[in-house]
Amino acid sequence: MSRDGKKILRGINLEVGDREIHSIIGANGAGKSTLAYTLMGIQGYEHEEGSLTFDNEDISKLSITERAKKGITLAWQEPARFEGLKVRDYLAIGAKSNGGITKEELRDALIKVDLKPDKYLDREVGEALSGGERKRIELASIITMKPKLAILDEPDSGIDVVSLKEIINFIQALKENGSSVLVITHREEIAAASDKASLMCEGAVLRSGDPIEISEFFKNRCIPCDSRVSPPKAV
Amino acid sequence: MSQITLNTLSTEMDEISAAYTAAGGDAAVLHKHELASLVVSGNKVLNANGTEGIVLEKHETEYGVDIKMTIKKGYKIPLPVHLCFGLVPKDGLQEIKMDFIAEEDSAVELIAHCTFPNAVNIIHKMDAQMLIGKNASLRYTETHFHGSHGGIRVIPKAHIKIEEGGSYYTNFSLISGRVGYLEFDYSVDAEKDSICEMVTKVYGKKNDKIKILEKISLNGENARSVIKSRLAITDDAESEFRGITEGHAPRARGHVDCMEVIQGNAKAEAIPIVRVDNPLAKVTHEASIGCVDKKELETLMARGLEEDEAIDIIVKGMLA
Numbered sequence: 428m429s430r431d432g433k434k435i436l437r438g439i440n441l442e443v444g445d446r447e448i449h450s451i452i453g454a455n456g457a458g459k460s461t462l463a464y465t466l467m468g469i470q471g472y473e474h475e476e477g478s479l480t481f482d483n484e485d486i487s488k489l490s491i492t493e494r495a496k497k498g499i500t501l502a503w504q505e506p507a508r509f510e511g512l513k514v515r516d517y518l519a520i521g522a523k524s525n526g527g528i529t530k531e532e533l534r535d536a537l538i539k540v541d542l543k544p545d546k547y548l549d550r551e552v553g554e555a556l557s558g559g560e561r562k563r564i565e566l567a568s569i570i571t572m573k574p575k576l577a578i579l580d581e582p583d584s585g586i587d588v589v590s591l592k593e594i595i596n597f598i599q600a601l602k603e604n605g606s607s608v609l610v611i612t613h614r615e616e617i618a619a620a621s622d623k624a625s626l627m628c629e630g631a632v633l634r635s636g637d638p639i640e641i642s643e644f645f646k647n648r649c650i651p652c653d654s655r656v657s658p659p660k661a662v
Numbered sequence: 663m664s665q666i667t668l669n670t671l672s673t674e675m676d677e678i679s680a681a682y683t684a685a686g687g688d689a690a691v692l693h694k695h696e697l698a699s700l701v702v703s704g705n706k707v708l709n710a711n712g713t714e715g716i717v718l719e720k721h722e723t724e725y726g727v728d729i730k731m732t733i734k735k736g737y738k739i740p741l742p743v744h745l746c747f748g749l750v751p752k753d754g755l756q757e758i759k760m761d762f763i764a765e766e767d768s769a770v771e772l773i774a775h776c777t778f779p780n781a782v783n784i785i786h787k788m789d790a791q792m793l794i795g796k797n798a799s800l801r802y803t804e805t806h807f808h809g810s811h812g813g814i815r816v817i818p819k820a821h822i823k824i825e826e827g828g829s830y831y832t833n834f835s836l837i838s839g840r841v842g843y844l845e846f847d848y849s850v851d852a853e854k855d856s857i858c859e860m861v862t863k864v865y866g867k868k869n870d871k872i873k874i875l876e877k878i879s880l881n882g883e884n885a886r887s888v889i890k891s892r893l894a895i896t897d898d899a900e901s902e903f904r905g906i907t908e909g910h911a912p913r914a915r916g917h918v919d920c921m922e923v924i925q926g927n928a929k930a931e932a933i934p935i936v937r938v939d940n941p942l943a944k945v946t947h948e949a950s951i952g953c954v955d956k957k958e959l960e961t962l963m964a965r966g967l968e969e970d971e972a973i974d975i976i977v978k979g980m981l982a
Contacts, residue, residue: 467960467964469960470956470960490963491960491963491964492963492966492967492968492969494964495963495964495965495966495967496966499964500964500965500966501964503957503961506961507955507957507958507961508958509958509975509976509979510979510980511978511979511980511981511982512975512976512979512982516975520962520965520966520967520975521965521966523965523966523967524966551979568965572965572966
């Protein structure tokens, strides 16, 4: 995948197993979100070379909708807001192709992201929600969709640190419900709760393997590295 | 004083009730004795039911009805007053003149449905003068249904004066079926400590033409207003929005907010105008015209919706 003649993603070799939690870690600008958008088929992030397979099927030419219908979905780092669309209707959208959703399932999805159903079901997914509330509703919408592959772009961003454990529980609940999870994160704790991790740098996957080892490598080798895309600010 | 009149012509009442239902209304409310209501079909008053605190006078004219509605001083009308204006035939002319007065310290909610389900060649004009008295409150919801042919010209014009401490909320909605030609022209004079909120929501299709002019003059100290317009147009429809707010007094606050979504060959123009001649007044505006937001669209597609379904949900949400 390239933009303005520059390769944004290159030589990516990544496999996410069935019911696997796979973390993608890397510095800002390493290409993590670009990878997520490319996998989802977002306009402007079209894959150019190589193969993209899901359940042994080539999905490289499929639209966003077609990929979603195969069971792939994406939770954006900063979710969109929808004027006039109620939370209950938003959460039901993803469940439409799975035969719909019951009132209990709607309530359960909100409870799992620590939101009170009676307070939120009839609110709009609009500007009146705080960033953290909107983010939790986005994660609830992933629960109701029951995807085969959930791509989560920094699910913890905008949510307070004390809730990190809840995010980890949420990711593990997705796995228990049959989903594979590709999670983009800066959080060591989320990576540690994964089955596998991959480290990205300048659009490439540098290495994949045990999440603890990958996190350690990132901390010890990448953060001090002068050639990383976004070097830390001088203190 | 309360003035109660019942004048029901059964066949026409049945037809207009069906049209009222088509416009999204619940026809049962038109027959409830405890609810104030007024039903006008063409130039005939089919039903007029006042309740305590409301004086309703009507006069049938050649092409419509002149109406005077007064909410008496101090009366807070507990249940909404239901109004239905319409024409069932394919062609015709309807002219409604409305003189509305909410006297001091009164409060009322008017719910109007204007329905022209078979319109092929219809003109509907409304000319309203509304006075919201001192500390009085009017909440006015007007929903239109013009059928599927687009053969209608609808020209509502109103002048509203809000006296000290009064409040006026209006919500005009035309989102089902065709618009035809709409020329909406409302102007408001807002006095000290008054509040005015005007919302218009219109969905234009095919060769519909929409012209909206809303003007609020914040004449009194601490008067506050919002003009909010949500338009969606598709196919070859055209829209023109002008939202004018004038701040003439200290601490007057106004905002104009117009959002338009266009698809197909539709053309839209939005002109928010702010005029301020008092240094302590403040009026702001925002306007956007464009296609459906890309991230909203892609989010819904990533949940499995086709692009058209996703656009429909986004537009209906905006117009909800």
